[in-house]
Amino acid sequence: MREIITARELAAGGYRGDTGIKYQPYWWDEAPRDPATADVPKKCDVAIVGSGFTGLSAANTLLDNARNAVVFDKDHPGFGASTRNGGQVGSGNQKFRVRKLIELRGETKAIALLREGTRMLEYIEQLIAKEQINCDFQRCGRFRAAIQPQHYEAMARDMEDLRKFAGVESFMVPRAEQSSEIGADMFFGGSVLPNDASLHPGRYHAGLARRVTEKGGRIVGGAEVIDIVRDGSGFTVKTARGTTRARNVIIATNGYTGALVRELKPRIVPVGSGLIATGEIDAAVVDRLLPKRRVYGNTNRVFSYFRLAPGARRIIWGGRVGRLAAEKSPRAYSHLASDMLRVFPDFAEVPITHAWSGLIGYTYDEIPHLGCTASGIHYALGYCGTGVSRATYFGQKIALRLLGKKDGQTAFDDLSFPAFPAHPIAKQAVPIVETWYRLRDALNQ
Numbered sequence: 496m497r498e499i500i501t502a503r504e505l506a507a508g509g510y511r512g513d514t515g516i517k518y519q520p521y522w523w524d525e526a527p528r529d530p531a532t533a534d535v536p537k538k539c540d541v542a543i544v545g546s547g548f549t550g551l552s553a554a555n556t557l558l559d560n561a562r563n564a565v566v567f568d569k570d571h572p573g574f575g576a577s578t579r580n581g582g583q584v585g586s587g588n589q590k591f592r593v594r595k596l597i598e599l600r601g602e603t604k605a606i607a608l609l610r611e612g613t614r615m616l617e618y619i620e621q622l623i624a625k626e627q628i629n630c631d632f633q634r635c636g637r638f639r640a641a642i643q644p645q646h647y648e649a650m651a652r653d654m655e656d657l658r659k660f661a662g663v664e665s666f667m668v669p670r671a672e673q674s675s676e677i678g679a680d681m682f683f684g685g686s687v688l689p690n691d692a693s694l695h696p697g698r699y700h701a702g703l704a705r706r707v708t709e710k711g712g713r714i715v716g717g718a719e720v721i722d723i724v725r726d727g728s729g730f731t732v733k734t735a736r737g738t739t740r741a742r743n744v745i746i747a748t749n750g751y752t753g754a755l756v757r758e759l760k761p762r763i764v765p766v767g768s769g770l771i772a773t774g775e776i777d778a779a780v781v782d783r784l785l786p787k788r789r790v791y792g793n794t795n796r797v798f799s800y801f802r803l804a805p806g807a808r809r810i811i812w813g814g815r816v817g818r819l820a821a822e823k824s825p826r827a828y829s830h831l832a833s834d835m836l837r838v839f840p841d842f843a844e845v846p847i848t849h850a851w852s853g854l855i856g857y858t859y860d861e862i863p864h865l866g867c868t869a870s871g872i873h874y875a876l877g878y879c880g881t882g883v884s885r886a887t888y889f890g891q892k893i894a895l896r897l898l899g900k901k902d903g904q905t906a907f908d909d910l911s912f913p914a915f916p917a918h919p920i921a922k923q924a925v926p927i928v929e930t931w932y933r934l935r936d937a938l939n940q
């Protein structure tokens with residue numbers, strides 16, 4: 496049995512069997528998963544399907560408003576993306592350039608969406624403070640590196656628009672000065688969003704779950720919701736561990752959405768994303784390569800994202816999922832080590848300790864959606880890979896909306912939720928589309 500595998504060895508590929516890599520999220524070491532095998536109650540006010548940030552945030556808001564909420568998950572609570580993500584926390588404004596959003600939605604709507612995106616970041620910070628969740632939330636700032644010289648110019652224009660239309664603060668760092676931000680010379684400068692943040696997703700999820708149960712909510716693991724039937728004044732919710740009667744139902748399944756609700760299935764395509772964690776890196780190397788300890792991304796469509804783990808000198812490096820991710824083998828993650836070494840060759844001899852993947856929920860229009868189906872089932876999902884703040888915010892909003900509160904209104908309310916034109920094909924085509932984007936990224940370099 497091998498004790499460790501280095502980034503260089505992982506990138507080279509070829510290893511099979513045990514390498515010392517744990518094929519589970521790094522975050523689970525500090526926030527171990529709780530099976531939460533609570534009983535299924537006979538009835539409740541609101542049954543929530545999915546126990547990630549959306550489901551827990553919705554439950555928390557409902558409990559604060561004296562409604563009794565039960566959260567179901569088919570696996571252990573937090574099985575989905577919420578405890579698998581990179582812990583980079585931005586506003587909800589990262590998917591579109593401002594000009595593109597205006598072109599698609601018109602100026603008034605675009606501005607409303609952008610301003611609300613900014614509020615999402617404020618909301619998660621306030622919630623963490625109010626609920627006293629110890630999860631290393633820090634306004635560390637985000638550095639986004641330009642892969643090509645023209646990306647730098649386009650980003651500069653976009654940052655100016657973001658300031659003008661949504662009041663978002665940022666500054667540009669030209670290539671000549673970028674060593675103050677990142678010790679990698681392959682980039683052409685970049686932008687800094689100083690108010691973006693980072694957190695420990697495992698501890699954030701565990702803290703939110705704890706608050707929900709302390710307030711009297713119930714979280715039931717191992718309870719796949721198999722059927723939801725509308726009858727009379729509510730719903731019969733059938734789970735793998737028993738049936739409950741609920742006045743309302745919220746679907747919070749994002750990238751793990753299956754065929755449970757007919758209207759939602761063709762509107763979400765799951766896209767995989769993978770991460771690796773390294774062992775401890777020498778302090779002097781970290782100071783030179785990541786002096787500001789921000790969260791990092793770049794301007795590629797299929798992009799790499801990385802950061803230091805909280806309180807440690809380990810890199811958490813994410814990117815596209817390997818074709819063989821389900822295999823839990825080194826070769827399923829060797830591409831991530833290659834991507835990392837292309838940016839930071841100094842990490843060649845650093846051990847890789849963890850490797851894992853998860854599912855992002857993509858929508859056709861690349862905008863998250865919340866609302867209610869014709870049969871009265873509420874939903875909030877489709878964060879397209881930037882969901883730490885969005886899911887938290889949408890969970891709260893869908894709960895307020897269900898309660899009929901004025902505060903539940905959002906700029907996202909009146910957006911139509913398009914289905915993918917050929918959903919089964921779109922699902923199959925994800926690897927092809929991704930390869931196409933990578934090819935375009937490569938040709939553009």
Ligand SMILES: Cc1cc2nc3c(=O)[nH]c(=O)nc-3n(C[C@H](O)[C@H](O)[C@H](O)COP(=O)(O)OP(=O)(O)OC[C@H]3O[C@@H](n4cnc5c(N)ncnc54)[C@H](O)[C@@H]3O)c2cc1C
Nearest residue numbers: 545547548549569575576577580581583720749853882883
């Ligand atoms: C690898 C990866 C990295 C990411 N990195 C970032 C990042 O750095 N920053 C950022 O902002 N966003 C990131 N995201 C996105 C973010 O994590 C998600 O948008 C967010 O966590 C979604 O939360 P959620 O509660 O809606 O869904 P999830 O956390 O995915 O939870 C959905 C849950 O529904 C359950 N479920 C599904 N069907 C049923 C059923 N029938 N019955 C019961 N339970 C069911 C699943 O088991 C799952 O636990 C990342 C995502 C991934 C996958």
